[in-house]
Amino acid sequence: MDLSQINPILLIASLMVAATPILLAAIGEAVVEKAGVLNLGVEGMMITGAVVGFAITVNTDAPALGFVGAAIAGAALSMLFGILTQYLLSNQVATGLGLTLFGLGLSSLIGKPYEGMKVTTLAKMEIPLLSDIPVLGPILFKHDPMIYVSLMIIAGTWYVLKHTRAGLILRGVGENHDAAHALGYKVIRVRLMAIAFGGACAGMGGAYISLVRVPQWVDGMTAGAGWIALAIVVFASWRPWRVLLGAYLFGGITVLQLNLQAAGVPVPVEVLAMSPYVITIVVLVIISLKGNHGAPGALGKIFHATH
């Protein structure tokens, strides 16, 4: 065992890479839940985004196009959920689960021919001068563009939710859909937009795994990242900056675990492999001890406007 192999600077940099897929999926889901909808299909949308992004990039050699395609695929899949739950009033838990199962099947079908292929990954952007700063440079200014995009999405979501009228309406719809309807807001339209945003974010998160983090297509490669994203939304009490914190903490645990495996720590590989999931459970328990404050009032409830 040689712990000195673990370089803290690289650790932090790779932590951000490990965290970004979950970060993207979680911020999308946070917005969906803020609008009062519980979409358990995050895993399905992520894996679909992963395979679509990969397929597009293999065929075009343009990872940026891959991410756009993944976002569109995720949003399209989320609309299936949206139509079922918002217009056909189906149970959100069951529909979300169905979406995950469907997405896993769909991705496996699309991905079959792409197994084992190589792909152009996103180039790192070295920001001139800033990236040369010792310690901070490699940590903050030597990343691929998607990391900065994900941070901008967090900041943008925070700003929109907190400081704009659109955000206020979205929160109102999620808090009490009957009141929002009575005041004349289009509950279903607001929710569909939120669901689509959540789908697009999950799709990009999935694509980040297949295009940057791995980068390869492996069947079922999201391996529960979508579920962890759901847990992080709860951890974050539906607040964007805490989503960032939660995702980076989780990324840190994952990377550390991989580093420990590589360093040959005398702990069985399986124990290290299960550690992220166990830690997620522990965190969920700690959060629930404090009480689930901040859960939107109408979360998961079916909205049916009478008359």
Add this chain to the structure above:
Amino acid sequence: MIRPSLILEKRPSPSRFWATTTPVLAVIATMIAGGIMFWALGKDPIESIRTIFWDPLFHETFGPYSRPQLLVKAAPLILIAIGLSLGFRAGVWNIGAEGQYIMGAICGAAVGLAFYPTENILIFPAMILAGAFGGWAWAMIPGLLKTRFGTNEILVSLMLVYVAEAALASVSQGLLQNPDGMGFPGSRNFRDFPAAYNTELITGTGMHWGVVFAFIAVIFAYVLLTRHMLGFHVRLTGQAPRAARFAGVNPTRLVLFCLGISGALAGMAGMFEVSGPAGQVTIDFNSGYGFTAIIVAFLGRLHPIGILLAGLLMALTYIGGELAQLMLGLPAAAIQMFQGMLMFFLLAMDMLTNYRIRFTLKNA
């Protein structure tokens, strides 16, 4: 200006007619949509659908081989779905049945293998108990966390699937590894251990002990839900939690009951599978039954008889899917999507049970 529009109107009581009709319609719609998908994959849609739904039962050559498989594949699905349906009815969302299935298999197999090569009639019953215990204990984790701390059982039970998979990987290369297996991962094969083997009870039918237990579970759930106070409390808790409390239901006990029974049934299913059809503990012996059972539970409308039929239908798509893979080169994932579609169509049509669609002309 007058324009036509569609309005959903809540029915005074759920429609019985639609409750029984929608699953059938959903199957038909899935066949049509699936046919289009198969056509898009370059296969003959009619032939694909026939290969999946007809040939496993009635084909001259494949029928005799496939027919027994129907019960073999349906048994774990039904066993798990029955347990899940009780929880779903009470609003307890155990979606980690796959993990409980794995833990049941590990515990059941461990008890059996511990006695190898003793031949005793009590070994198999002990394995059943151990399997049920393994699944029950695994389900108690989300159960206790939910009742003690209010932790979301959906996320915890699901996380535990990944933990169980890691545990499975560990034991099949460690604790339960076949000492005579020349280092290959995987346990001894139960076919070589008659006292612990979940054998076919009637040759050529696929009937094994798991099938027997699945039928018992269906009857048990039916009686519970329609004739017993506990079943009434399960339904009441799901429909009106406050009213359930008023009726004297202890919510903690009910949550633990629902999770416990679904865990125990899933664990038993895992044990029957590993000691029979699968034959040994391997890294990937689990084949997603725990997740497919969720579809089975909904397709069967959370009703025991419905689940029985839905389980058989879903088993048919598995066998038919394998056949279609073999005969037509249809990818395995297409079948998985096919199952997902079935769930979507069912959920979409569910609305007809509780709502009436009215066509009106209104002023715009």
Add this chain to the structure above:
Amino acid sequence: MEETRTQDALLTLEGLTKAYPGVVANDNVSFSILPGEVHALLGENGAGKSTLVKMIYGLVKPDQGTMTLKDAPFQPANPAAARAAGVAMVFQHFSLFDALSVAENISLGMDHPPKPRELTARIRQVSEAYGLPLDPDRIVGELSAGERQRVEIIRCLLQDPKLLIMDEPTSVLTPQEVDILFETLRKLTQEGTAILYISHKLEEIRALCEHATILRLGKVVDTCDPREKSAKELAEMMVGTTLHVPERDASEPGDVVLAMDHVTLYTPSPFGTDLRDVSLEVRAGEVLGVGGVAGNGQDELLAALSGEARLTSGSVLLNGVPIAKLGPNERRALAVLSAPEERLGHSAAPDMSLTENALLTAAVRQRLTKRGFLRWGKTEDYAKRVIKEFDVRTPGPANAARSLSGGNLQKFVIGREVLQKPEVLVVNQPTWGVDASAAADIRQSLLDLAAGGTAVIVISQDLDEILEISDRFTALNEGRLAEPVPTRGLTVEKIGLMIGGMHAPALEDAE
């Protein structure tokens, strides 16, 4: 007279009709509202008041008929259009967002809200001008019912409405808070704002309104100046038949049956109210009335008595024997029965049949189970008996609870308990949202029960009801119970003080 009213009218309705499947909610409704007038819309539950105001506010489109606002045709496509035309509405419920601040709530109700800072300043200004103190930064979920209503009123006032619609505004207020509200409304009418005031509280309407339109079964049946009519005359116009006033036999109460001794109950719910040091006694054959404004511990008091909640401290005694540790069914076995306020989801399961709902509370005393197995035949017979003896209008016991009207379901719920021969019966808001004739039946059955020797506790916000049926009166305020006093000879002022508590902010505001 209506002719001249139409000429200077602010809003005129002509022939408004709206039908839903199976029911005509409004049938050819016509009347006008003058500027600066408080116009009462009077009618029983189900008379069509809500549908009518929803049409004026743009939430529902009329099938037929026209509206004219300030001499121009008025056809609001949605609430925003109605607001733009100068119509504002204060809802009975469902229109606040608990997790958002007062300012955010108000902003959501405006079509062109000013910048947050400006809005906060205007809220302060308006709330002072109209005597409605309110802090714009507080979270609405933490406000009292009266304060929550202020949020809605201020939300409307900020838009300078020409017409303000108020739907049952006083149902959640103490008498003192009602006075404050009326002051505000009078100030508004002096500025020329018209108010459409919906209520079935007759004394209030007589005190406040200059003109009343009375609806029955969707039709305008009468108009009058309520100041010139007695409450009884108004009630008869509203109901259409002469009211049945419950009768009671004066009888001496017996021994103390149920007692609560220094009961404290901390509720786990963030929106609940803790019970603090509550003591009470109720005797055989006596009706104890518990008044108070909603949200002052009524649900918790019922839960403490029904066995749904575990006490933090204190004891509950039945004939001197402690029962605080017993659950709902163990108490039912001892003949302590109850009927909570919320019919759909608490005292009854909406999607279950009446037979199943009979099983919900009657399983123990009516022996509807045998070793845990259900006796459906016997259960159905019991449901049928409740339906028959309490005149519940339904096609049969197989119908879902939610298919019944509020009054019929409440009769079923009360009947289900009464027929089990309780020794103690606790009911919470027994006639809330129930039509007048069903309410009279329910009150009569409670009185009959007491006459038979049952100790009855009636928790109700409806003071008329409590005064009518109870022997002794007490009130809940912020989870504390006032010292019970005999009902006979109580004045409204005294009741107001008991309900408001001696230290309630409402009283300070009033001074």
